[in-house]
Amino acid sequence: MSTLPARRTSFGLQVLLGMAAGIALGAVARAWPADTAALRTLLDLTGTSFVQLLKVVVPPLVVTAVIASVARAGSLANGPRLAARTLLWFAITSALAVSVGLLLGTLLEPGRHAGATAAPVAPSALGGWTDFLKSLIPSNVLGLQASTSAGANGAAKTTLAFNVLQLMVISLAVGVAAQRLGPRGRAVFAAAETGYALVRVVVRWVIALTPIGTAALLGTAVATYGWTSVASLGRFVLAVYLGLGIVLFLIYPALLAAHGLPVRRFFATVWPAVQLGFVSRSSLGTLPVTEERALALGVSRDYAAFAVPLGATTKMDGCAAIYPAVAALFVAQFYGVALGPAGYALIALVSVLGSTATAGATGATVMLTLTLSTLGLPLEGAGLLLAIDPILDMGRTAVNVAGQILVPYVVAQREGLLDPLTHLPPKPAPAVPVGF
Secondary structure: OOOOOOOOOOHHHHHHHHHHHHHHHHHHHHHOOOOOHHHHHHHHHHHHHHHHHHHHOHHHHHHHHHHHHHHOHHHHOOHHHHHHHHHHHHHHHHHHHHHHHHHHHHHHOHHHHOOOOOOOOOOOOOOOOOHHHHHHOOOOOOOEEEEEEEOOOOOEEEEEEEOHHHHHHHHHHHHHHHHHOHHHHHHHHHHHHHHHHHHHHHHHHHHHOHHHHHHHHHHHHHHHOOOHHHHHHHHHHHHHHHHHHHHHHHHHHHHHHHOOOOHHHHHHHHHHHHHHHHHHOOHHHHHHHHHHHHHHOOEOHHHHHHHHHHHHHHOOHHHHHHHHHHHHHHHHHHOOOOOOHHHHHHHHHHHHHHHHHOOOOOOHHHHHHHHHHHHOOOOHHHHOOHHHHHHHHHHHHHHHHHHHHHHHHHHHHHOOOEOHHHHOOOOOOOOOOOOO
Protein backbone atom coordinates (compact mmCIF):
# COMPACT_ATOMS: atom_id res chain seq x y z
CA MET A 1 0.00 0.00 0.00
CA SER A 2 1.54 3.31 -1.09
CA THR A 3 1.08 6.59 0.70
CA LEU A 4 1.28 10.02 -0.86
CA PRO A 5 3.64 12.54 0.79
CA ALA A 6 1.83 15.27 2.72
CA ARG A 7 1.73 18.57 0.86
CA ARG A 8 3.45 21.39 2.68
CA THR A 9 1.84 24.79 2.79
CA SER A 10 4.01 27.33 0.98
CA PHE A 11 5.88 29.86 3.07
CA GLY A 12 4.08 32.78 1.42
CA LEU A 13 0.68 31.24 2.18
CA GLN A 14 1.73 30.64 5.79
CA VAL A 15 2.59 34.33 6.13
CA LEU A 16 -0.74 35.31 4.55
CA LEU A 17 -2.57 33.09 7.03
CA GLY A 18 -0.55 34.73 9.81
CA MET A 19 -1.62 38.17 8.58
CA ALA A 20 -5.26 37.09 8.52
CA ALA A 21 -4.99 35.71 12.05
CA GLY A 22 -3.28 38.91 13.21
CA ILE A 23 -6.01 41.13 11.78
CA ALA A 24 -8.69 39.01 13.45
CA LEU A 25 -6.95 38.93 16.83
CA GLY A 26 -6.17 42.66 16.66
CA ALA A 27 -9.79 43.46 15.83
CA VAL A 28 -10.97 41.42 18.82
CA ALA A 29 -8.46 43.15 21.12
CA ARG A 30 -9.49 46.59 19.87
CA ALA A 31 -13.23 45.90 20.13
CA TRP A 32 -13.06 44.65 23.72
CA PRO A 33 -9.95 46.29 25.25
CA ALA A 34 -11.04 45.74 28.87
CA ASP A 35 -11.48 41.99 28.40
CA THR A 36 -8.46 41.31 26.19
CA ALA A 37 -5.56 42.75 28.19
CA ALA A 38 -3.88 39.34 28.28
CA LEU A 39 -4.27 38.96 24.50
CA ARG A 40 -2.73 42.39 23.89
CA THR A 41 0.20 41.53 26.15
CA LEU A 42 0.71 38.19 24.41
CA LEU A 43 0.62 39.77 20.95
CA ASP A 44 3.04 42.52 21.94
CA LEU A 45 5.45 40.12 23.66
CA THR A 46 5.43 37.66 20.75
CA GLY A 47 5.87 40.36 18.12
CA THR A 48 8.69 42.22 19.85
CA SER A 49 10.46 38.94 20.67
CA PHE A 50 10.30 37.89 17.01
CA VAL A 51 11.74 41.20 15.77
CA GLN A 52 14.46 40.96 18.42
CA LEU A 53 15.38 37.47 17.20
CA LEU A 54 15.63 38.79 13.65
CA LYS A 55 17.80 41.70 14.70
CA VAL A 56 20.13 39.57 16.83
CA VAL A 57 21.20 37.47 13.82
CA VAL A 58 21.95 40.53 11.67
CA PRO A 59 25.44 41.34 13.09
CA PRO A 60 26.92 37.81 12.76
CA LEU A 61 25.24 37.40 9.37
CA VAL A 62 26.77 40.62 8.00
CA VAL A 63 30.21 40.08 9.55
CA THR A 64 30.69 36.46 8.45
CA ALA A 65 29.20 37.05 4.99
CA VAL A 66 31.38 40.08 4.22
CA ILE A 67 34.63 38.49 5.50
CA ALA A 68 33.89 35.29 3.59
CA SER A 69 33.16 37.33 0.46
CA VAL A 70 36.55 39.05 0.70
CA ALA A 71 38.12 35.58 0.69
CA ARG A 72 36.50 34.98 -2.68
CA ALA A 73 37.43 38.43 -3.98
CA GLY A 74 38.52 36.88 -7.28
CA SER A 75 34.89 36.27 -8.22
CA LEU A 76 34.14 39.93 -7.53
CA ALA A 77 37.26 41.46 -8.99
CA ASN A 78 35.11 44.28 -10.35
CA GLY A 79 34.04 45.20 -6.81
CA PRO A 80 34.45 49.00 -7.17
CA ARG A 81 32.41 49.00 -10.37
CA LEU A 82 29.72 46.87 -8.70
CA ALA A 83 29.55 49.26 -5.78
CA ALA A 84 29.23 52.22 -8.15
CA ARG A 85 26.54 50.48 -10.22
CA THR A 86 24.62 49.56 -7.08
CA LEU A 87 24.66 53.13 -5.76
CA LEU A 88 23.72 54.43 -9.22
CA TRP A 89 20.63 52.21 -9.31
CA PHE A 90 19.80 53.22 -5.77
CA ALA A 91 19.74 56.80 -7.05
CA ILE A 92 17.79 55.97 -10.23
CA THR A 93 15.00 54.17 -8.41
CA SER A 94 14.91 56.89 -5.72
CA ALA A 95 14.56 59.54 -8.43
CA LEU A 96 11.64 57.66 -9.97
CA ALA A 97 10.00 57.25 -6.56
CA VAL A 98 10.38 60.89 -5.57
CA SER A 99 8.93 61.95 -8.94
CA VAL A 100 5.81 59.94 -8.13
CA GLY A 101 5.62 61.56 -4.69
CA LEU A 102 5.96 65.07 -6.10
CA LEU A 103 3.31 64.42 -8.74
CA LEU A 104 0.78 63.06 -6.27
CA GLY A 105 1.52 65.78 -3.71
CA THR A 106 0.89 68.41 -6.38
CA LEU A 107 -2.28 66.84 -7.78
CA LEU A 108 -3.96 65.83 -4.51
CA GLU A 109 -2.80 68.86 -2.45
CA PRO A 110 -3.05 67.05 0.91
CA GLY A 111 -1.95 70.11 2.90
CA ARG A 112 -4.86 72.22 1.66
CA HIS A 113 -7.42 69.60 2.68
CA ALA A 114 -5.99 68.64 6.06
CA GLY A 115 -8.05 68.51 9.19
CA ALA A 116 -5.07 68.04 11.50
CA THR A 117 -5.86 68.91 15.08
CA ALA A 118 -2.53 68.01 16.70
CA ALA A 119 -0.44 70.89 17.95
CA PRO A 120 2.61 71.50 15.77
CA VAL A 121 5.67 70.34 17.71
CA ALA A 122 9.19 70.08 16.32
CA PRO A 123 10.44 66.45 16.41
CA SER A 124 13.32 65.66 18.76
CA ALA A 125 15.25 63.68 16.09
CA LEU A 126 16.56 65.85 13.26
CA GLY A 127 18.34 64.85 10.06
CA GLY A 128 21.78 66.12 9.16
CA TRP A 129 24.02 65.89 6.10
CA THR A 130 27.03 64.71 8.11
CA ASP A 131 25.29 61.62 9.52
CA PHE A 132 26.46 59.39 6.66
CA LEU A 133 30.14 60.26 7.11
CA LYS A 134 29.82 59.84 10.87
CA SER A 135 28.13 56.47 10.48
CA LEU A 136 31.00 55.14 8.35
CA ILE A 137 33.60 55.69 11.08
CA PRO A 138 33.35 52.91 13.70
CA SER A 139 33.16 54.19 17.26
CA ASN A 140 34.21 50.77 18.59
CA VAL A 141 35.28 47.39 17.21
CA LEU A 142 31.78 45.95 17.60
CA GLY A 143 30.01 48.71 15.66
CA LEU A 144 27.79 49.49 18.64
CA GLN A 145 26.09 52.85 19.05
CA ALA A 146 23.97 54.22 21.88
CA SER A 147 20.75 56.18 21.58
CA THR A 148 18.75 57.95 24.28
CA SER A 149 14.99 58.35 24.35
CA ALA A 150 12.31 59.16 26.90
CA GLY A 151 11.06 56.16 28.85
CA ALA A 152 7.52 55.40 29.93
CA ASN A 153 7.94 57.36 33.18
CA GLY A 154 9.66 60.30 31.50
CA ALA A 155 13.16 59.21 32.53
CA ALA A 156 15.90 58.96 29.93
CA LYS A 157 16.33 55.49 28.46
CA THR A 158 19.59 54.48 26.77
CA THR A 159 19.69 51.57 24.33
CA LEU A 160 22.53 49.95 22.38
CA ALA A 161 22.26 48.83 18.78
CA PHE A 162 24.59 47.65 16.03
CA ASN A 163 25.32 50.07 13.19
CA VAL A 164 25.28 47.89 10.08
CA LEU A 165 27.32 50.33 8.00
CA GLN A 166 30.07 50.32 10.64
CA LEU A 167 29.94 46.52 10.81
CA MET A 168 30.45 46.38 7.05
CA VAL A 169 33.45 48.72 7.27
CA ILE A 170 34.97 46.69 10.13
CA SER A 171 34.36 43.39 8.33
CA LEU A 172 35.89 44.67 5.09
CA ALA A 173 38.95 45.85 7.02
CA VAL A 174 39.32 42.47 8.75
CA GLY A 175 38.90 40.62 5.45
CA VAL A 176 41.48 42.75 3.63
CA ALA A 177 43.91 42.43 6.55
CA ALA A 178 43.52 38.64 6.55
CA GLN A 179 44.16 38.63 2.82
CA ARG A 180 47.39 40.57 3.35
CA LEU A 181 48.55 37.93 5.87
CA GLY A 182 48.63 35.34 3.11
CA PRO A 183 48.57 31.72 4.36
CA ARG A 184 48.20 32.84 7.98
CA GLY A 185 44.95 34.60 7.09
CA ARG A 186 43.32 31.44 5.78
CA ALA A 187 42.21 30.50 9.29
CA VAL A 188 40.21 33.74 9.48
CA PHE A 189 38.47 32.99 6.19
CA ALA A 190 37.79 29.38 7.18
CA ALA A 191 36.26 30.58 10.46
CA ALA A 192 34.15 33.11 8.56
CA GLU A 193 32.89 30.45 6.12
CA THR A 194 31.99 28.12 9.00
CA GLY A 195 30.40 30.96 10.95
CA TYR A 196 28.34 32.01 7.93
CA ALA A 197 27.07 28.45 7.45
CA LEU A 198 26.11 28.26 11.13
CA VAL A 199 24.36 31.64 11.06
CA ARG A 200 22.40 30.62 7.95
CA VAL A 201 21.04 27.60 9.85
CA VAL A 202 19.95 29.82 12.75
CA VAL A 203 18.44 32.31 10.30
CA ARG A 204 16.34 29.55 8.77
CA TRP A 205 15.06 28.66 12.25
CA VAL A 206 14.08 32.26 12.92
CA ILE A 207 12.50 32.69 9.48
CA ALA A 208 10.37 29.61 10.13
CA LEU A 209 8.70 31.62 12.92
CA THR A 210 7.66 34.38 10.48
CA PRO A 211 3.94 33.41 10.28
CA ILE A 212 3.65 33.54 14.09
CA GLY A 213 5.60 36.80 14.31
CA THR A 214 3.51 38.28 11.51
CA ALA A 215 0.27 37.45 13.31
CA ALA A 216 1.55 39.01 16.54
CA LEU A 217 2.96 42.16 14.93
CA LEU A 218 -0.07 42.88 12.77
CA GLY A 219 -2.42 42.06 15.64
CA THR A 220 -0.61 44.55 17.85
CA ALA A 221 -0.76 47.21 15.13
CA VAL A 222 -4.51 46.78 14.60
CA ALA A 223 -5.21 46.73 18.34
CA THR A 224 -3.04 49.79 19.03
CA TYR A 225 -3.60 52.11 16.09
CA GLY A 226 -6.73 51.05 14.27
CA TRP A 227 -7.61 53.40 11.43
CA THR A 228 -9.54 56.17 13.17
CA SER A 229 -6.55 58.51 13.26
CA VAL A 230 -6.39 58.41 9.46
CA ALA A 231 -9.62 60.39 9.00
CA SER A 232 -8.24 63.90 9.64
CA LEU A 233 -5.34 63.36 7.26
CA GLY A 234 -7.10 61.06 4.81
CA ARG A 235 -5.89 62.77 1.64
CA PHE A 236 -2.29 62.72 2.85
CA VAL A 237 -2.52 58.99 3.67
CA LEU A 238 -4.12 58.37 0.28
CA ALA A 239 -1.30 60.22 -1.51
CA VAL A 240 1.41 58.28 0.32
CA TYR A 241 -0.14 54.85 -0.15
CA LEU A 242 -1.05 55.59 -3.76
CA GLY A 243 2.56 56.54 -4.40
CA LEU A 244 3.81 53.39 -2.67
CA GLY A 245 1.47 51.30 -4.79
CA ILE A 246 2.57 52.95 -8.05
CA VAL A 247 6.25 52.35 -7.27
CA LEU A 248 5.77 48.78 -6.07
CA PHE A 249 3.30 47.55 -8.69
CA LEU A 250 4.07 49.72 -11.75
CA ILE A 251 7.61 51.11 -11.68
CA TYR A 252 9.34 48.06 -10.23
CA PRO A 253 7.68 45.65 -12.70
CA ALA A 254 8.58 48.01 -15.56
CA LEU A 255 12.24 47.97 -14.52
CA LEU A 256 12.19 44.18 -14.23
CA ALA A 257 10.57 43.77 -17.66
CA ALA A 258 13.05 46.21 -19.22
CA HIS A 259 15.89 43.92 -18.06
CA GLY A 260 14.19 40.72 -19.17
CA LEU A 261 13.58 39.59 -15.60
CA PRO A 262 10.43 37.61 -14.70
CA VAL A 263 8.02 39.92 -12.88
CA ARG A 264 5.75 37.23 -11.48
CA ARG A 265 8.66 35.16 -10.19
CA PHE A 266 10.18 38.25 -8.55
CA PHE A 267 7.05 39.07 -6.57
CA ALA A 268 6.35 35.44 -5.69
CA THR A 269 9.89 35.15 -4.31
CA VAL A 270 10.19 38.47 -2.46
CA TRP A 271 6.63 38.65 -1.12
CA PRO A 272 7.40 37.02 2.27
CA ALA A 273 10.08 39.67 2.90
CA VAL A 274 7.73 42.45 1.78
CA GLN A 275 5.02 41.15 4.11
CA LEU A 276 7.46 40.94 7.00
CA GLY A 277 8.66 44.47 6.32
CA PHE A 278 5.05 45.65 6.37
CA VAL A 279 4.25 44.18 9.78
CA SER A 280 7.66 44.67 11.46
CA ARG A 281 8.27 48.23 10.16
CA SER A 282 12.01 47.50 10.24
CA SER A 283 14.30 47.07 7.24
CA LEU A 284 17.11 45.91 9.51
CA GLY A 285 14.83 43.43 11.27
CA THR A 286 13.80 42.07 7.86
CA LEU A 287 17.41 41.93 6.61
CA PRO A 288 17.92 38.15 7.14
CA VAL A 289 14.78 37.39 5.13
CA THR A 290 15.66 40.05 2.53
CA GLU A 291 19.06 38.48 1.87
CA GLU A 292 17.59 34.98 1.78
CA ARG A 293 15.02 36.08 -0.81
CA ALA A 294 17.72 37.76 -2.94
CA LEU A 295 19.69 34.51 -2.92
CA ALA A 296 16.52 32.63 -3.87
CA LEU A 297 16.29 34.83 -6.99
CA GLY A 298 19.79 33.71 -7.98
CA VAL A 299 21.77 36.80 -6.92
CA SER A 300 25.41 35.86 -6.30
CA ARG A 301 26.05 35.28 -2.61
CA ASP A 302 29.22 37.39 -2.69
CA TYR A 303 27.40 40.33 -4.24
CA ALA A 304 24.30 39.91 -2.04
CA ALA A 305 26.50 40.01 1.09
CA PHE A 306 27.50 43.55 0.11
CA ALA A 307 24.44 44.96 -1.64
CA VAL A 308 21.61 43.78 0.61
CA PRO A 309 22.99 45.10 3.96
CA LEU A 310 23.95 48.34 2.23
CA GLY A 311 20.43 48.63 0.86
CA ALA A 312 18.90 47.94 4.27
CA THR A 313 20.57 51.10 5.60
CA THR A 314 20.64 53.44 2.60
CA LYS A 315 18.03 52.24 0.04
CA MET A 316 14.61 53.51 1.17
CA ASP A 317 12.25 54.42 -1.65
CA GLY A 318 9.32 54.51 0.78
CA CYS A 319 10.85 56.38 3.72
CA ALA A 320 13.38 58.54 1.90
CA ALA A 321 11.73 59.30 -1.46
CA ILE A 322 7.94 59.01 -1.68
CA TYR A 323 7.12 59.99 1.90
CA PRO A 324 9.34 63.08 2.29
CA ALA A 325 8.24 64.37 -1.12
CA VAL A 326 4.53 64.14 -0.28
CA ALA A 327 5.09 65.30 3.31
CA ALA A 328 7.20 68.31 2.32
CA LEU A 329 4.49 69.45 -0.10
CA PHE A 330 1.91 68.84 2.64
CA VAL A 331 3.80 71.10 5.07
CA ALA A 332 4.31 73.80 2.43
CA GLN A 333 0.61 73.74 1.49
CA PHE A 334 -0.52 73.63 5.14
CA TYR A 335 1.49 76.75 6.02
CA GLY A 336 0.73 78.48 2.72
CA VAL A 337 4.33 78.50 1.47
CA ALA A 338 4.59 78.53 -2.32
CA LEU A 339 7.25 76.24 -3.79
CA GLY A 340 8.61 76.97 -7.25
CA PRO A 341 10.65 74.74 -9.57
CA ALA A 342 13.75 75.28 -7.41
CA GLY A 343 11.89 73.95 -4.37
CA TYR A 344 10.78 70.85 -6.26
CA ALA A 345 14.34 70.29 -7.49
CA LEU A 346 15.63 70.55 -3.91
CA ILE A 347 13.11 67.98 -2.71
CA ALA A 348 14.22 65.61 -5.47
CA LEU A 349 17.90 66.18 -4.69
CA VAL A 350 17.47 65.65 -0.96
CA SER A 351 15.42 62.50 -1.55
CA VAL A 352 17.99 60.96 -3.90
CA LEU A 353 20.96 61.77 -1.66
CA GLY A 354 19.28 61.99 1.72
CA SER A 355 18.86 58.28 2.46
CA THR A 356 22.64 57.97 2.65
CA ALA A 357 22.90 61.22 4.56
CA THR A 358 20.58 59.85 7.26
CA ALA A 359 21.99 56.31 7.24
CA GLY A 360 23.29 56.77 10.78
CA ALA A 361 19.78 57.44 12.07
CA THR A 362 16.47 55.65 11.81
CA GLY A 363 12.94 56.71 11.03
CA ALA A 364 11.30 58.61 8.18
CA THR A 365 10.83 61.63 10.45
CA VAL A 366 14.60 62.18 10.41
CA MET A 367 14.56 62.18 6.62
CA LEU A 368 11.58 64.54 6.59
CA THR A 369 13.27 67.04 8.92
CA LEU A 370 16.32 67.01 6.65
CA THR A 371 14.07 67.87 3.71
CA LEU A 372 12.17 70.57 5.60
CA SER A 373 15.32 72.22 6.95
CA THR A 374 16.89 72.24 3.47
CA LEU A 375 13.79 73.95 2.06
CA GLY A 376 13.48 76.34 5.01
CA LEU A 377 10.01 75.02 5.93
CA PRO A 378 8.77 74.87 9.57
CA LEU A 379 10.05 71.74 11.31
CA GLU A 380 6.89 71.80 13.43
CA GLY A 381 5.04 70.63 10.34
CA ALA A 382 6.54 67.18 10.80
CA GLY A 383 4.89 67.00 14.21
CA LEU A 384 1.46 67.20 12.58
CA LEU A 385 2.08 63.83 10.92
CA LEU A 386 3.44 61.87 13.89
CA ALA A 387 0.02 60.56 14.96
CA ILE A 388 -0.42 58.51 11.78
CA ASP A 389 3.25 57.68 11.24
CA PRO A 390 2.99 54.02 12.37
CA ILE A 391 0.22 53.38 9.83
CA LEU A 392 2.28 54.95 7.04
CA ASP A 393 5.47 53.26 8.19
CA MET A 394 4.09 49.80 7.42
CA GLY A 395 3.64 50.59 3.74
CA ARG A 396 6.88 52.57 3.52
CA THR A 397 8.95 49.70 4.93
CA ALA A 398 7.33 47.17 2.60
CA VAL A 399 8.39 49.23 -0.42
CA ASN A 400 11.85 49.77 1.10
CA VAL A 401 12.37 46.01 1.37
CA ALA A 402 11.15 45.34 -2.17
CA GLY A 403 13.58 47.95 -3.52
CA GLN A 404 16.42 46.50 -1.46
CA ILE A 405 15.99 43.23 -3.37
CA LEU A 406 15.14 44.78 -6.75
CA VAL A 407 18.36 46.74 -7.18
CA PRO A 408 20.75 43.80 -6.45
CA TYR A 409 18.60 41.66 -8.77
CA VAL A 410 18.82 44.20 -11.61
CA VAL A 411 22.54 44.89 -11.12
CA ALA A 412 23.30 41.16 -10.88
CA GLN A 413 21.49 40.64 -14.18
CA ARG A 414 23.44 43.46 -15.85
CA GLU A 415 26.76 42.19 -14.48
CA GLY A 416 26.20 38.48 -15.15
CA LEU A 417 26.01 37.58 -11.45
CA LEU A 418 22.75 35.64 -11.55
CA ASP A 419 22.79 31.89 -11.09
CA PRO A 420 20.93 30.65 -14.20
CA LEU A 421 19.78 27.48 -12.42
CA THR A 422 18.15 29.52 -9.65
CA HIS A 423 17.14 32.60 -11.62
CA LEU A 424 15.13 30.93 -14.36
CA PRO A 425 12.45 28.25 -14.08
CA PRO A 426 13.51 24.84 -15.43
CA LYS A 427 13.04 24.39 -19.16
CA PRO A 428 10.73 21.60 -20.31
CA ALA A 429 12.46 18.45 -21.48
CA PRO A 430 12.81 18.23 -25.30
CA ALA A 431 10.25 16.06 -27.01
CA VAL A 432 11.48 12.62 -28.03
CA PRO A 433 10.44 11.55 -31.55
CA VAL A 434 8.02 8.63 -31.60
CA GLY A 435 9.76 5.38 -32.39
CA PHE A 436 13.24 6.73 -31.57
